[in-house]
Amino acid sequence: MDHETDEVLDAVGPRLRALRRDRGITLADLATTTGVSESTLSRLENGQRRATLELLLPLARTYNVPLDDLVGAPRTGDPSVHLTPIRKFGMTFVPLSRRPGGMHAFKMLIPAQPETLEPNPRTHDGFEWLYVLDGRLRLVLGERDLTLPPGEAAEFDTSLPHWLGSADGAAVELLILFDPQGMRTHVRVEH
Template sequence: MDDQQRRNVLAAVGPRLRELRRRKSLTLAELAELTGVNESTLSRLESGARRPTLELLLPLAELYDVPLDQLVGAPRTGDPRIHLRPVHRDGMTYVPLSHPGGVQAHKLLIPPRPGREPELRTHEGFEWLYVLAGRLRLILGEQSLVLKAGEAAEFDTHVPHWLGPDGDQTVELLVLFGRQGERAHLKARTT
């Protein structure tokens, strides 16, 4: 890697950090509180006015739950595989299938949670899902749908929604999620 390439990699760190923070819906003040890194330092990192150091990037990588090389956009080593690191959150297992940026792909496993009432939520973006195994109960606003393996749905996540298994078996999904305005336009080909 020559000097210009190094400068380009370093220049891209700030915008990447800003995007990750926005995806988490955090302010700089909230991020400073969570990481112990000064708010001014975080602002300068995101604007490119401060060079990233390992000491500053490690707590951010941990909070954003991304590998350090992904955080800095380290050049590829020739291995095109994505190294899957499952994330367990709210009783569900998310397996990232893509790198951060643009539309995100995840495999999602939702086990049955007897006695737990659905909590409808809203957030920025669009979501597309495809049921791989099991039966999915999707509550979308006032509508309650059951999707079985092989069925798909797409919706604006501003609409209150909830996903869970329909029955006593884990449901397995492929989920594509994009920021507001980014939709997964998938069209079936006719023969």
């Protein structure tokens, strides 16, 4: 085995001992619950016995923790979602999807800004749906000037001049679904 694997396996015993003690469980009680002998559990905790899947699975079930927690595996996120923020137009966009083409999902953060900030509407191809999570959104859409509080949603063709900002100077947090091909978001309600 390589050095890194040895280090991971060497840390399992102390981690198991700490978990058992934190839960106030004796070796005898743990042996009864898991079906693993008390001496084997003791040697495992003291590093005199290497962890195997056959030993770790009943322990993970007994402690009601993922196997990864017992071996100290690094946390892994959903590989299809990369939460690398993008800063554009003074706002922060956090991509929630990365599918090429089609619908894109973003969490958008508009920082606190002066209420006197002059809107600068822009256009681009596509269709946008948004939902206000926090703060009060000012949405300038063509000739309309709207204020959307938390829980409100809007959808529009992005070829119409539009601008998003704060309605009251405070930060705004929203979810956005954007389709560069201009497809509308469909919401179906079951009866």
